[in-house]
Amino acid sequence: MFRTKTIRPWRAFAALLMAAAALTVHAEGRPVRILVGFPAGGGTDAIARVLAEKLKDELGAPVIVENKPGAGGQLAAQALKVSAPDGTTFFISHDHTISILPLVVKQPGFDPSHDFVPVAGFASFVNAFAVSGGTPAKSMAEYAAWVKSAGAGKGTVGVPAPASVPEFLVGVIGRKFQLDLVAAPYRGSAPMMQDMLGNQIAAGIGSVPDLIENHRHGKVRVVAVLGGARQAAMPDVPTLAELGVAGFEDVPYYAFFAPAGTPKASLDAFSAALAKVIAKPDVRERLSTMGLTVEFMPSSQLAIRERAYSQTWAKIIKDSGFQPQ
Template sequence: MNVPRRRLLKLSLALPALAGAPLGFAQSGRGIRLLVGFPPGGGTDAIARLLAEKLQDPLGEPVIVDNRPGAGGQIAAQVLKSAPADGRTLFLTHDHTISILPQVVAKPGFDPDRDFVPAGGFATFVNCFAVSAAAPARTFAEYVQWVERQGHGRSAVGIPAPASTPEFLVQSIARRFELDLLAAPYRGSAPMIADMLGNQIPAGIGSVQDFLENHKAGKLRVLAVLGGRRQSLLPDAPTFGELGLKGFEDTPYYGIYAPRGTPGAFLSRFSKALAQVVAMPDVRAQLAGVGLDVEFMTPAQLHSRERAYSAAWKRIIKDSGFVPQ
């Protein structure tokens, strides 16, 4: 078991015996199903389990994590769309599924504006660029020089999902620094990091919470971060803006969504419960400890952030020449 998995499992506090409970459990009125579009053991799953455990008291009923991994959250989003709008099914996700997927997949099977309603947000975060311990680079400039020494300046960079923020960043890095970089998609950050730790791939892009513990342990090295400022947990890692690559200053977000038509009374009750949980010192400390900027957002605030982020990425995607597949 690698270091980040140990750290993330410390966050996985919510009903471990019920994580794989049958769907009827949540739909029978005896609990709330919290969909997660990524596998158990990853950063998003661990965050969901922490919040699920803490939400039970203010909501007065169990909250059960239901992992539906695949396609960068697309499968879980389609499950949410088809779920009854009765307050029994929610979806915890980050920006990729809500803001990016609908712009890069021709037929994603859901429309966030038409099919979902925000229930509340709880954090923002940044993505970062890291290399394996076997790579000789200690700085991003050294990484560029190292790639240039490879055959035809060619190298692979792991990404947690295809047509994602990390993939567009790989393309932008390649253009800016005149490198031949191949974005290698994985089904989530966990298998990508496993290959980086095994020196099967020399570099990868993911969230700070994905890389932080292995960076601290010296098993991976974070060389740069996205966003408009350096991260307090990674003070030596410059932003890509500092390195001369502009346009990646907007920060991704984490939010929770419900099917369109979910009663307003439930959404209000849930939003209040989420605000109460996010204000808990131990929750804030655990989320901050894995690289999240903890920030409660009302449904309206989450919707505004989602729209602004989607608009920023619409420009980036258009400029890249990407054609929805």
């Protein structure tokens, strides 16, 4: 006589829930949104579109890049917070929105530690100081001499967002080279680049992905990069540390985040798809030519890294005397 194995109802229900979560992205084929906190045409937008093109094949679903520019990614982060945690909405961001904004804005409208969950990181990058083609400077020293000569030591430097790492760097660089530099915040790197290309502003600080193509074509000139080493994409450009500005060797990281409460199966599915995409030679080449160092970072490692980055910049911001606004 054979005994029939009884399946307890709660176990059967739990199994159905797990199966449904695992199919959230793949089987249903619902469109996946990638929120971008900066305008179309900027570095983050370009990176998102490179990845979206390949992710759709791995996920078996349309992948849509949705730009929500404004306030240094704050609007996109707020949109992520109120998105349904169903595995169809992800936010591509670097450290500014996740780590810096909560330190400089009193009410950012989101709390990364409670409202978001890290999915995976995929690349690091560095910020850089560049001068427009309308200036004669070809180095940081020449830029400093030009500002002292043409502007009596006063100059304006564009930055992609207010109260961002680039804005704090403007003050540091000004003090180092004895210049009275003022930061001019923009709504993203794309409008900043437009003004640099039109010689409406003589200098700007942005990510290498934002600057590299125009640097290659001689439309702007990158004269210094952050980070602990020179960049392979522009090996002739010195680091700020080489120029005597130390303390900015920790580099930002691009990553994906999802709304808190998103099923783990959906997070794992997206993470696995991302790992496959950035392992493709053509994708790695495209991202590398954009000035990124491609490296997969799982969610647990990403969470640790973001906390450490926030702690580092909390001290820098406090020491600068900046008051959250």
